[in-house]
Amino acid sequence: MNDRPTTRRGPTAAPPTTSDALRAFAGPAAPRAPRCARLVALDYDGTLAPLVDDPLAAVMTPAARAAVDRLAALTSRAGGDVLRLALVSGRNLTDLAGRAGVPPGTYLVGSHGAETGRMTADGVDAVPLHLTPEQAQTLERLREGMQDAVDGRRGTWVQDKPSAAVLHTRLAGADDARAAAADVDDLAHRLGLHAMHGKDVVEVAVVPTSKGLAVEALRDALTDRSDVPALVLYAGDDTTDEAAFGVLGPDDLGIKVGPGPTVAAHRVEDADALAEALERLADALERQVPPGPPTPGSAP
Structure with a gap:
């Protein structure tokens, strides 16, 4: 893990390393939050799973899977009002749940915040998403216009989501990718919508959404349940994750994955x-979370 200091808190203070920041986040209390809950929110593609040409082939690395499962176990021990684990992704909720395969109790945010739910033993308990008639009509026009943008441009394709459409250009040549993205930007402008640019994707949604809004909502929900301030760790790799980094406070922790x-x-x-960093976080949290009951057959 790159443990070089990346930020400075004062003109003469030594900048904290990532390890220092992880220990501070997991410690008994942050300076401005003498008693607090904690939210660990993680992007999926490019963060836990390496980016690949085929989105259906994106899987967590073994190290990332082990770290996520360990944090989920700590969440179960601590109780959801003290420590929460969430995945925040641009993928639609059903795809994210199936692709990530996270343990029950994990909170899921799909479509950059438009879809939310919680993993249970029986699958995802999703919050229903309802579009107004006007939004549904606009979404249909958006999908038709995006399809026009990819027609005749090899390697470009359109993904439909419940409240958005996404242009994918990872397999396209540079000229076709630029032309298709420009057409989608123009389409979004004509429809009065915002085009979110990520790595080889342009997503346009008919509902206001961003990963920043999603993280704020997750924090607010945890604060409402725990009745104490909530600290947030967020990790992501893409330009769309910058909105989440932008809502973090001085006691929160943002980790950029990659260049x-x-x-x-x-x-x-x-x-x-990142998995190594999350394991360090779990090591520190272990000291804050009471041990769970012994497993059957274990020594008392």
């Missing part, structure tokens, strides 16, 4: 480096 400009205070190289 590229970011407002996050810390950076790691890839999914396995």
Whole structure:
């Protein structure tokens, strides 16, 4: 894991390393939150699972899977009002749930915040998404216009979501990718919508949404349940994750995965480096979370 300091808190203070920041986040209390709950929110593609040409082939690395499962177990021990684990993704909720395969109790945010739910032993308990008649009509026009943008441009394709449409250009040549993205930007402008640009994707939604709004909603929900302030750790790799980094406070922790400009205070190289950081976080949280009951057959 890249443990180089990436932020400075004062003109003469030594900048904290990522390890220092993880220990502070997991510690008994942050300076401005003497008693607090904690939310660990993670992007999926490019963060826990390496980016691949076929989105259906994106899977967590073994190290990332082990770290996520360990954090989920700690969440179960601590109780959902003290520690929560969430995945925040641009994928639609059903796809995210099936692709990630996270343990029950994990909160899921799909479509950049438009879809939300919680994993249970029986599948995803999703919050229903309802579009107004006007939004539904606009979504149909959006899908038709996006299809026009990819017609005749090899390697580009359109993904439909419950409240959005997404242009994919990862397999396209540079000229076709730029032309299709420009057409989608123009389409979004004509429809009065916002085009979110990510790595080889342009997503346009008919409902206001962003990963920043999603993280704020997750924090608010945890605060309402626990009746104490909530600290947030957010990790992501894409330009769409910058909205989430942008809503973090001074006691929160943002970790950028991979290269590229970011407002996050810390950076790691890839999914396995993030997994190492999450294992360090779990080590620190172990000291804050009471041990669970012994498993059947174990020594008392």
